[in-house]
Amino acid sequence: MKKRIYIDMDNTLCDYRKAYLAARKREPETHYPQSQYGFFANLEPxxxxxxxxxxxxxxxxxxxxxxxxxxxxxxxxxxRVWIERHLGLEATQHLIICKRKGLLKGDFLIDDLPYPEFEGTQLLFGKAPYENWGQVLDFLEIA
Ligand SMILES: [Mg+2]
Incomplete structure (x- = not known):
């Protein structure tokens, strides 16, 4: 049986940080640019x-x-739009939107934030030793 991996979107697949900082610089009076139309759909991978x-x-x-x-x-x-655009239609069938990630059962969670409730192995993305996707893949190659 294949091992199951969960992958986060913001600051793991998508560059949320860059878009957020750019929007705050462009419109300092807008405190929650992530609430604006198109913010999530237009994030860069x-x-x-x-x-x-x-x-x-x-x-x-x-x-x-x-x-x-x-x-x-x-x-x-x-x-959902972002996933179809960047990963293809098939990948949209693998989308789970859930605030409490620890509810999901699986082997690995790749995420920039810790979820102590998750029972599998967490790879904290963006921090050593998983600072980038190359390092994540190196680890998972032997998993
Ligand atoms: Mg994230």
Whole structure:
């Protein structure tokens, strides 16, 4: 049986930080740019993220597990739009939107934030030893 991996979106697959900082600089009076139309749909993929997803999807049972920006109802749809645009239609069937990620059962969670309730192995993305997708793939190659 394939091992199951959950992959976060914001600051793991998508460059949320860059878009947020750019929007705050452009419109300092807008305190929650992530609440604006198009914010989530237009995030740029992080380097190597798209190739890494497709690579992992061959070897593992992969799900995209993202917590919603619940004050922005559009984000639920825009995350789905982003996935189809960057990962393809098939990948949209692997989307799970859930605030409490520890409820999901699986072997690995790749996320920039810790979820202590998750029972599998967490790879804290963006921090050593998983600073980028190359390092994540190196680890999972032997998993
Ligand atoms: Mg995140």
């Amino acid at each position: 992080l380097p190597q993220a798209i190739a890494a997803y497709h690579h992992l999807a061959k070897k593992f049972e992969v799900y995209i597990l993202t917590a919603p920006s619940y004050l922005n109802p559009l984000c639920y749809t825009e995350k």
